[in-house]
Amino acid sequence: MFDDIATILDDVSTLTSVATQKTAGVLGDDLALNAQQLIGLSADRELPVVWAVAKGSSKNKLILVPAALALSFFARVAIQPLLMIGGLFLCYEGVEKLAHKYLHSPEENEEHHQELIKAISDESIDMVAMEKKKIAGAIRTDFVLSAEIITLTLATVAKAQATFAIQVAVLCVVAVLMTVGVYGLVAIIVKLDDVGLFLTLKKGTGGWRSIQRMLGRLILASAPYLLRTLSIAGTIAMFVVGGGILTHGIHALHESIHAVAEKIAHTPWIGGLLYYITGPTLDGVVGVIAGAIVLLIVLLAKRIWKSTQS
Numbered sequence: 001m002f003d004d005i006a007t008i009l010d011d012v013s014t015l016t017s018v019a020t021q022k023t024a025g026v027l028g029d030d031l032a033l034n035a036q037q038l039i040g041l042s043a044d045r046e047l048p049v050v051w052a053v054a055k056g057s058s059k060n061k062l063i064l065v066p067a068a069l070a071l072s073f074f075a076r077v078a079i080q081p082l083l084m085i086g087g088l089f090l091c092y093e094g095v096e097k098l099a100h101k102y103l104h105s106p107e108e109n110e111e112h113h114q115e116l117i118k119a120i121s122d123e124s125i126d127m128v129a130m131e132k133k134k135i136a137g138a139i140r141t142d143f144v145l146s147a148e149i150i151t152l153t154l155a156t157v158a159k160a161q162a163t164f165a166i167q168v169a170v171l172c173v174v175a176v177l178m179t180v181g182v183y184g185l186v187a188i189i190v191k192l193d194d195v196g197l198f199l200t201l202k203k204g205t206g207g208w209r210s211i212q213r214m215l216g217r218l219i220l221a222s223a224p225y226l227l228r229t230l231s232i233a234g235t236i237a238m239f240v241v242g243g244g245i246l247t248h249g250i251h252a253l254h255e256s257i258h259a260v261a262e263k264i265a266h267t268p269w270i271g272g273l274l275y276y277i278t279g280p281t282l283d284g285v286v287g288v289i290a291g292a293i294v295l296l297i298v299l300l301a302k303r304i305w306k307s308t309q310s
Contacts, residue, residue, distance in 0.1 A: 046190045049131055054183040056139035060146050061175040068154045072167060079155055080249055086148045087245030091291030092298070094238030099295065149178060152245075189226070196220035240280050243287025257282045 071078060153174045157167045199216025202209050247254045257279055265275035 045131060047187060049135060050183055050187045050190060052131075052135045053138040053142065053186075054179060056135065057142045057146065057179050057183065060139065060143045061150075061179060064143075064147055064150045065171050065175055068150045068171060069164075069168060072154055072158055073164065076158060079151065079158060083151055083155055083245050084249045086151055087242040087249070087287075088290060088294055089144065090148065090238045090242030091246070091287040092294040093291070094235050094242065095288065095291035095295045097235055097238075146175075146178070148241075150175065189230075192219055192223045192226070196223065236284065239284040239287030239291070241287075243283035243285070243290065244280070246290055247283050247286055253286070 071082075150171060153171055154167070157170050162170070196216045196219030199212045200220065202212045202216070247257055260282065261275050261278040264278050265271045267274055
């Protein structure tokens with residue numbers, strides 16, 4: 001019996017590790033998007049809001065994990081089409097982020113920025129309503145990305161032909177790790193400026209106090225760049241992960257990309273490095289193209305809808 005338990009735990013650990021690697025890009029995007037959504041809150045409300053979103057995320061998992069297991073049990077053939085749809089959505093969202101400044105006028109962006117500043121400084125503004133709006137938006141974003149991660153995990157365990165019990169265990173472990181990991185890091189990120197300010201205000205003399213104040217200034221200076229880096233990394237992850245899902249779903253395209261990578265691998269000196277870079281890069285290119293096509297279709301549909309309503 002103990003041997004069986006050890007074997008099951010080993011399988012769960014292995015598949016969880018594989019699933020985590022395959023969903024790392026989406027997890028990075030989830031982290032970046034949630035950190036961005038919670039910017040603009042007063043310092044004393046940041047952690048309560050993160051906690052509220054984390055609870056909402058947990059509820060999302062309570063819906064998504066059973067739904068994924070039911071899908072695996074009753075309609076496994078639907079997993080790949082759902083993955084493709086999710087991949088298209090990620091690509092579309094990435095292109096929409098890149099095209100945001102062209103889809104919205106500078107006046108609209110500045111108006112939104114001023115609304116955030118006014119909401120923080122004006123006590124007459126209903127901060128509770130603003131918080132609820134941010135929480136609801138973050139939970140909606142989490143639901144979409146969590147569905148993508150759960151579906152990718154499900155595809156991983158299904159491909160490995162794992163038993164139903166192991167599928168349940170892997171999905172539950174990934175769901176818990178994803179929630180704790182993402183929102184733990186989000187909490188740290190949104191409080192970085194407070195940590196930096198706390199350290200810079202340290203009183204006293206001596207080398208240790210000087211180091212603390214210097215570290216505080218460094219944190220304050222680097223926090224905006226960290227958020228910007230997370231945003232860029234999240235956008236790239238959208239294209240690489242989304243495009244990768246699409247190319248793996250289209251056998252001929254996947255084989256073509258693999259053939260190109262194999263050919264480039266024979267380049268002297270840097271062939272090995274180029275081999276590992278080529279696949280994700282071409283996946284990302286496919287993701288950008290696919291996302292742009294979907295965005296054009298969405299914009300066209302919106303224009304047609306508006307014309308029919310006028």
